[in-house]
Amino acid sequence: MNVQCPTRNVQFLSRALLLAFYSLVNRFNHKFQAPANLEIGHSLLGIGHSLRLNIMKFSIFFSTLFLLNLSFSSAQTNAVPGMTTKFKVYGNCGMCEKRIEKAAKVKGVISADWDVDTKMLTVQFDEAKVKPSKIHQAVAAVGHDTDKVRADDAVYAKLHGCCKYERPEKH
Numbered sequence: 001m002n003v004q005c006p007t008r009n010v011q012f013l014s015r016a017l018l019l020a021f022y023s024l025v026n027r028f029n030h031k032f033q034a035p036a037n038l039e040i041g042h043s044l045l046g047i048g049h050s051l052r053l054n055i056m057k058f059s060i061f062f063s064t065l066f067l068l069n070l071s072f073s074s075a076q077t078n079a080v081p082g083m084t085t086k087f088k089v090y091g092n093c094g095m096c097e098k099r100i101e102k103a104a105k106v107k108g109v110i111s112a113d114w115d116v117d118t119k120m121l122t123v124q125f126d127e128a129k130v131k132p133s134k135i136h137q138a139v140a141a142v143g144h145d146t147d148k149v150r151a152d153d154a155v156y157a158k159l160h161g162c163c164k165y166e167r168p169e170k171h
Contacts, residue, residue, distance in 0.1 A: 082110050082126045088147040089114060089121045089139055090165045096144065099163075103142040104135050121146075 089100050097114050104112035104121060108129025114121045123135055133148070140149040143159045145168055156167070 082124050084122065084124045085132050085135075086120050086122050087132070087136070088119050090119060090145045090168065091116070091163060092165050093162050095160060096163045096165075099142050100139055100144055103138045103144075106130055106134060106138045109135065 091097065091100055091114070093116065097116055100114045100121060101112045104114075104123055108126045110124040110126065112121060112123045112135075121139070123132075125132075125135070136146045136149040139146055140151040141155065143151045143155040143163075145151050145156075145165075150168075150170060156164070
């Protein structure tokens with residue numbers, strides 16, 4: 001029966017990984033040399049140059065797999081579930097933009113972006129937590145008319161002078 005010592009295997013593996021690391025570093029920086037006691041060759045285990053090449057290929061292969069896995073997993077975590085809706089919100093300036101986007105971020109809204117030029121609010125939200133009508137109401141509550149809900153006249157009157165837009169006809 002042939003029994004191998006697990007300690008010797010671990011030592012060999014750790015030395016092999018260190019050699020692979022030193023080989024990669026040495027490939028990019030010729031001045032850096034691996035210590036003599038890490039050389040895996042005829043003197044240590046009776047294994048020659050082909051093992052060093054295999055170790056290097058092995059380490060490059062698994063490094064590539066690791067980086068690919070990392071990039072795919074980060075792409076999956078950045079994916080945002082939910083629906084997106086766009087609707088018109090009246091306003092004029094950067095102050096309006098801040099106010100509209102802040103008001104639109106009710107519970108269940110993932111992101112809100114209002115474009116000053118097009119007057120369009122793009123909202124990404126979780127449809128299980130919030131309905132678009134609630135977002136319309138929240139924006140109107142801070143003084144900005146939407147294409148479905150008109151802001152209260154008293155709230156509109158309190159807007160800063162530059163934020164007072166030409167109001168659409170009553171719905």
